[in-house]
Structures are given as C-alpha cells and as structure tokens.
Amino acid sequence: MTNTTPVKIGILSFAHLHGAGYASVLAGIPGVELRAADENAERGKPLADRLGIPFTTSYDELLEWGPDGVVVCSENAGHRALVEKAAAAGAHVLCEKPLATSLADGKAMIDACDAAGVHLMTAFPVRFAEPIAGLEQIVRSGGLGRIHAVAGTNPGTMPGGWFVDPKLAGGGAVMDHTVHVADLLRWMLGSEAVEVYAQHNRILYPDLPVETAGTIAVTFADGTVATIDCSWSRPRSYPTWGAVTMQLVGEEGVASADAFAQTFNSYYDGPGREGPQSVSWTPWGGNADAGLVEAFVSGIREGTAPHPNGWDGYRATEIAFAAYKSAETGQPVKLPLEV
Numbered sequence: 001m002t003n004t005t006p007v008k009i010g011i012l013s014f015a016h017l018h019g020a021g022y023a024s025v026l027a028g029i030p031g032v033e034l035r036a037a038d039e040n041a042e043r044g045k046p047l048a049d050r051l052g053i054p055f056t057t058s059y060d061e062l063l064e065w066g067p068d069g070v071v072v073c074s075e076n077a078g079h080r081a082l083v084e085k086a087a088a089a090g091a092h093v094l095c096e097k098p099l100a101t102s103l104a105d106g107k108a109m110i111d112a113c114d115a116a117g118v119h120l121m122t123a124f125p126v127r128f129a130e131p132i133a134g135l136e137q138i139v140r141s142g143g144l145g146r147i148h149a150v151a152g153t154n155p156g157t158m159p160g161g162w163f164v165d166p167k168l169a170g171g172g173a174v175m176d177h178t179v180h181v182a183d184l185l186r187w188m189l190g191s192e193a194v195e196v197y198a199q200h201n202r203i204l205y206p207d208l209p210v211e212t213a214g215t216i217a218v219t220f221a222d223g224t225v226a227t228i229d230c231s232w233s234r235p236r237s238y239p240t241w242g243a244v245t246m247q248l249v250g251e252e253g254v255a256s257a258d259a260f261a262q263t264f265n266s267y268y269d270g271p272g273r274e275g276p277q278s279v280s281w282t283p284w285g286g287n288a289d290a291g292l293v294e295a296f297v298s299g300i301r302e303g304t305a306p307h308p309n310g311w312d313g314y315r316a317t318e319i320a321f322a323a324y325k326s327a328e329t330g331q332p333v334k335l336p337l338e339v
Contacts, residue, residue, distance in 0.1 A: 008069075021289045128295070154244045156231075157238050181230070183312055
C-alpha cells in the first residue's frame, strides 16, 4: 500500500471512553476513510455525526465495507468476538486495553490475527506520551545504569458504568489501571515479570461489586522490583482519566516522568464556574492518542507490525491476573500463568 492509497478504518464500538479520542484523531489524518459501528445507537451515532462519518449499528455491515483496519473499543468482555470478526474479514486490529478478560481469550485473539495474517496492536497510548518516551530513551541508552527499582502509579477517577461490572470489565481498578504501567515496565526494562504480589480492597466506593484500590509489587527477570498503584483514588473533579508517573532508581542515577505533566492549569471560582468545574488542565504537549493511532495507520500503509502488539497486551494483562490471584491467596504468584 502506497502513501497515496486511502486507508479505510472502522471504529467498532464507542463503549470505551478512549474510542471518541481515537476517532477524532483518525478523522484528521489525511488519506484515512473513517466509518463507525456501535450496536448502541444512542451512544455511537451522536459521536459519528459530530465527526461527520458514516454510522451503522451492525458490525457485520461495517466489515462488509472492507476496512483495512479497525479500532475495537467495546466493553472488555466483547474484545475477543470483535477481534476475531475483524481478523476473519482481513482487517488489521487496534484493540483497546486490557486485551481480554481472560488469558484464554487473549491467546485466541492473537492466534486469530496470526492465522489471518493481520496485525494485532494493543492500545497503550501512554507509550507515546512525550515525557514517558523520553524516559524510555534514557533507560534504553543506559543512562541510569542497571535499574534496581521502579515506582509506578496510575491512580485515576472511578469511571462508573460498565467499568464496574465484573462480567463486562473483568474486574475493577486492578484490571483497569494496572496494565498501562505494567506495559511501560516491560517496555523500558526489556525484561519479563516473574513474580507478582498484590493487595486490593474496596475502601473507596465500598458499595461497588469490584475492587477500587490496589497496590502491586512486580519482580522482573533482571532483578528489578517495581510497584504499581492502580487505585481509583482521584476525585470525580480530577482533570484527567489517570495520573501515570514513573520513578526509576538505577546504579548511575535516578529519573522520573509524569505522562500528564505538560499542561496549563487554571483555577477559576467566578460566576458560572463553581465547584469541580473551576479546575481545568489544558495540555500543551504531544497527543499520546495521536501517536498510537498514527503508528497503527503507518503499520497498515507500510506492511509492518506495529508496537505495542498483541503479546504486549497479553503480558501486561497477565500481570493483572496474577495480582488478582495473589490478593486472593495472600501469596506471591509466579509467572507465566497457565492458560
């Protein structure tokens, strides 16, 4: 496929809040033809209309259009079915995280895409945040020497909706927010996790059927020990969905990064802007969603497999599943897990 050939991309569901952001970026990329499908018309059609793109409530109808790639942003439990449909139709796939609600589903998704000869990319946009990408370059270049310890955080707001339905989401805060930092750790360290110890609770929002706070300790094959705070501990008025930070301690130095630090912060208590609305963050840095989506489109154009791929999504989710097992048993859990 040449750079002048139009790339046909379909959005499969707007259930996940990031779907609208990805669609907005895709709509602005030259040479991309965009369509959307969502079985929930009340949710999907207004977004499609706002972007000025064709919309259908039938995933099969969108796939009959023959897209070169699709972006899957359904509820977590729906990822496997849509990825397998897309692969069977010959479309490359960008799938929202977490990859699946079971390791068996994740492996089946990878196998389906491999069998069909299409790419499977996992949506980890934080890799494309400029502060995080800069930190990765420092680590990879050896600027910190051997890494001994990492403190990673992704505390966010409680998202509500299907995110707190254990059947649709696969869990609570641990499933929702562990995987971003887990992926960054694997990516920066170039090492696989070998042991996980975790605790979680429902101190925050105790009436919900899922855990709302958690702390995870991960040991990697190279000896690095990392912690992950994945709690839904930010107030509803918090300006972003998360707060991904990393602090690394190495033999030659220390370094830290905040994925959402590139903002202008404003506080206004005047008329019409009272309460939570009085605080806003206006980003001035690069758009991490844009980096992710552009990498997906470039992979289709150039015929190269993009990263983070399906296995990156699988391994990050495996750390979350191990955290659940550890919290249940009160013991460290060895990786890899059996499927």
